[in-house]
Amino acid sequence: MFHKEGHKIIIITFLLVVAVALGAEYLIPIPWLQVCIQIPALILLILILQFFRNPKRHTPHNDDHIIAPVDGKVVVIEEVYEKEYFKDKRIQVSIFMSPVNVHVTRYPLGGEVVYSKYHPGKYLVAWHPKSSEDNERTTVVVKNKVWGEVLYKQIAGAMARRIVNYAKPGAQATQGADSGFIKFGSRVDLLLPLNTKIKVNLHQQVKGGIDVIAEK
Structure with missing residues (x-):
């Protein structure tokens, strides 16, 4: 699950990464150069997803x-x-x-x-x-x-x-x-x-x- 504060950034980053990946695929004829562009874009998306993750925690309430x-x-x-x-x-x-x-x-x-x-x-x-x-x-x-x-x-x-x-x-x-x-x-x-x-x-x-x- 991702935190609500990251929803907008995640969507924007996802769309940019898709655009970069497709652009590299169809506009750059050199396979190794395509990969060199696509992999950093994918890594950026993974980092953004990791940053905004919101794991559920079960806190036992204790006023002490x-x-x-x-x-x-x-x-x-x-x-x-x-x-x-x-x-x-x-x-x-x-x-x-x-x-x-x-x-x-x-x-x-x-x-x-x-x-x-x-x-x-x-x-x-x-x-x-x-x-x-x-x-x-x-x-x-x-x-x-x-x-x-x-x-x-x-x-x-x-x-x-x-x-x-x-x-x-x-x-x-x-x-x-x-x-x-x-x-x-x-x-x-x-x-x-x-x-x-x-x-x-x-x-x-x-x-x-x-x-x-x-x-x-």
Whole structure:
């Protein structure tokens, strides 16, 4: 199954690949040159299909857990000063998504969306230390009785040119449900209370909606 955010791009890419393949077949008389044109076009289509795949995940709801909001590699676990919303120290856990990862963003916990804001910005590589503050991003805060308020950021990377955010203030977030999508390379930061028990390690690969990032 493919994510709805990719339907238009998939259709356009498919039509272009068909046009290129047929054009090469009928307009270029040299067989090896036909293949050299058709194969890259097919590879492009496969990459687009892979990028927008949306595997269904069955998330066991547990208010004591913060689950991975995205697929990717844990690249940061550190104490930071969060200056946009909390204005105090938090534990930051950052997950980097390469272009081959699933790019669906899922709610890391259930509760009420109490804050959601879009920030225009730069397109530094997603693992750059300044990307959390300087890149295009969205900030979302979800509140429930166990965790209080938890903040997460969708951060655009060097290839990303559009962040989709479904979280709206006042909405009810369901743990593991789709909360957005980031197109073509990105990162998600979780900002958690200092007394949080972190359950992942640096460089660990995690799956969104499945792996537990932290617990009370």
